[in-house]
Amino acid sequence: MAFARVAIIGLGLIGSSIARAIKERLPQVTVTGHDASAEVRGIAGELGLCDTIAGDPVATVADADLVILAVPVGRMADAAVAIGPGLKPAAIISDVGSSKAGVADALAKALPDHVVIPAHPVAGTENSGPAAGFSTLFEGRWCIVTPAAGAPEDAVTALIGFWQALGAKVDIMGAAHHDMVLAVTSHLPHLIAYTIVGTASELEEVTESEVIKYSAGGFRDFTRIAASDPVMWRDVFLANKDAVLATLQRFNEDLTVLQQAIRRGDADKLEDWFTRTRAIRRSIIEQGQDDAAPDFGRKH
Ligand SMILES: NC(=O)C1=CN([C@@H]2O[C@H](COP(=O)(O)OP(=O)(O)OC[C@H]3O[C@@H](n4cnc5c(N)ncnc54)[C@H](O)[C@@H]3O)[C@@H](O)[C@H]2O)C=CC1
Numbered sequence: 053m054a055f056a057r058v059a060i061i062g063l064g065l066i067g068s069s070i071a072r073a074i075k076e077r078l079p080q081v082t083v084t085g086h087d088a089s090a091e092v093r094g095i096a097g098e099l100g101l102c103d104t105i106a107g108d109p110v111a112t113v114a115d116a117d118l119v120i121l122a123v124p125v126g127r128m129a130d131a132a133v134a135i136g137p138g139l140k141p142a143a144i145i146s147d148v149g150s151s152k153a154g155v156a157d158a159l160a161k162a163l164p165d166h167v168v169i170p171a172h173p174v175a176g177t178e179n180s181g182p183a184a185g186f187s188t189l190f191e192g193r194w195c196i197v198t199p200a201a202g203a204p205e206d207a208v209t210a211l212i213g214f215w216q217a218l219g220a221k222v223d224i225m226g227a228a229h230h231d232m233v234l235a236v237t238s239h240l241p242h243l244i245a246y247t248i249v250g251t252a253s254e255l256e257e258v259t260e261s262e263v264i265k266y267s268a269g270g271f272r273d274f275t276r277i278a279a280s281d282p283v284m285w286r287d288v289f290l291a292n293k294d295a296v297l298a299t300l301q302r303f304n305e306d307l308t309v310l311q312q313a314i315r316r317g318d319a320d321k322l323e324d325w326f327t328r329t330r331a332i333r334r335s336i337i338e339q340g341q342d343d344a345a346p347d348f349g350r351k352h
């Protein structure tokens with residue numbers, strides 16, 4: 053592993069999981085941590101997640117070879133500006149943001165003299181905060197690395213090696229392509245869950261609390277996703293606006309097709325559609341990718 057000292061900025065679900073995974077899989081690596089919240093720093097300290105935890109971001113990154121920003125997407129630029137004065141010239145800066153093109157631009161602007169290699173571990177849960185993390189979060193899951201054209205190859209290779217050492221499988225793609233793919237596989241499913249749970253809750257008056265009482269598997273699974281962190285997801289939708297709106301446009305068109313089929317009593321249309329989607333689920337499982345696919349029922 054190319055990095056002897058790793059600094060993590062943001063010690064919530066993802067930052068704390070990275071710290072835990074390093075402690076377990078790379079015990080020779082020194083980990084320093086910082087979080088803007090004193091409460092989070094206190095909990096992270098009690099949990100023994102890092103070798104040192106500092107209230108000062110500059111001190112946290114002072115000796116680091118790799119700095120990982122694990123803050124909400126909308127806070128990435130601030131966090132990058134705050135660490136700037138402390139960075140070693142050779143330090144590599146990365147992040148874990150769920151959207152990439154906007155974050156990549158913001159980090160490149162904030163740290164023009166440093167090597168920035170954005171990344172996204174496609175692994176998480178609906179929980180947040182330092183106590184919610186766990187060391188096996190990244191095992192067997194994808195981490196997508198989105199280097200800018202011309203990024204130094206040795207830095208990209210080192211970052212890939214880091215994520216593989218934490219148990220992840222790594223793919224490389226352009227930031228804009230990442231944002232289109234994730235809009236379909238992650239961002240739109242979250243938006244749908246937020247919508248359906250909100251709608252059901254508004255209908256509570258009509259259904260006299262029966263929505264909660266009879267919430268069967270499907271609805272309960274949506275409530276898990278809709279319990280995801282409000283600040284994190286607010287930022288994802290604002291940052292990946294174009295790709296999400298393009299995907300939503302297609303989704304609305306398809307929803308209208310199904311709406312029409314129900315209204316017209318078009319049994320064939322409905323059965324054909326559902327047969328096709330069942331085949332997609334089955335082929336994902338056959339490829340052994342069910343863990344990598346967005347699965348509303350996944351437990352960990
Ligand atoms: N939650 C998930 O399932 C996944 C999240 N991500 C991405 O990882 C990042 C972190 O998400 P989580 O760990 O889930 O969030 P979290 O809410 O658990 O942790 C974020 C932490 O960042 C801290 N923070 C905010 N602004 C800061 C700043 N300027 N400087 C230092 N600390 C700051 C907060 O106090 C908080 O402790 C986000 O960009 C998110 O999009 C990526 C993969 C999965």
Ligand SMILES: O=C(O)C(=O)Cc1ccc(O)cc1
Nearest residue numbers: 150173174175176177178238
């Ligand atoms: O909890 C779930 O089902 C998730 O989908 C977790 C998740 C959330 C955000 C990401 O960028 C990646 C994974």
